[in-house]
Amino acid sequence: MNQEEPEDFTGQTFDTPLYINGNLETNPQISIPRIPFLLERYDFDKIIKRESFWLNIANTLLGAVIALFINMIAKLLGNKINSEIPFDEWEVYAFLIALILMIISYCINRFVPNEKRRIVKKIKDHFENS
Numbered sequence: 301m302n303q304e305e306p307e308d309f310t311g312q313t314f315d316t317p318l319y320i321n322g323n324l325e326t327n328p329q330i331s332i333p334r335i336p337f338l339l340e341r342y343d344f345d346k347i348i349k350r351e352s353f354w355l356n357i358a359n360t361l362l363g364a365v366i367a368l369f370i371n372m373i374a375k376l377l378g379n380k381i382n383s384e385i386p387f388d389e390w391e392v393y394a395f396l397i398a399l400i401l402m403i404i405s406y407c408i409n410r411f412v413p414n415e416k417r418r419i420v421k422k423i424k425d426h427f428e429n430s
Contacts, residue, residue, distance in 0.1 A: 339423065347423075352414050358405035365402055368395040 372395050378385040 344423070347416055347419050350416055352409055352416060354405050354409035354412070358402055358409060361398055361402035361405060364398045365395065368398055 368391065372391050375385065375387045375391060379387040
């Protein structure tokens with residue numbers, strides 16, 4: 301039997317994936333077809349599922365906008381049916397203020413860089429490029 305001499309890779313640096321051959325019965329080797337990204341699945345889930353402060357504020361305001369809108373429409377219809385049901389201007393102002401604050405919060409969340417978006421971009425770039 302002719303056995304090949306093993307190559308010596310001591311001191312070399314590799315910047316591309318290296319496939320390692322091995323006999324499954326006597327010398328099993330695991331080869332990684334891309335450079336590994338050293339991140340546990342638990343940590344990745346924490347990064348993906350964690351929402352930003354501004355997105356939480358915007359979602360809360362979205363609920364307030366919907367509630368104020370329903371209240372405003374109900375009072376407007378009630379006022380048309382029975383003029384004794386008051387329709388106050390503050391309800392319109394509250395709806396508009398909540399709507400404007402919600403839009404501002406979504407814009408801040410979208411355009412201001414944050415740590416989560418930076419980390420996710422770095423991870424995606426790693427897997428797309430390797």
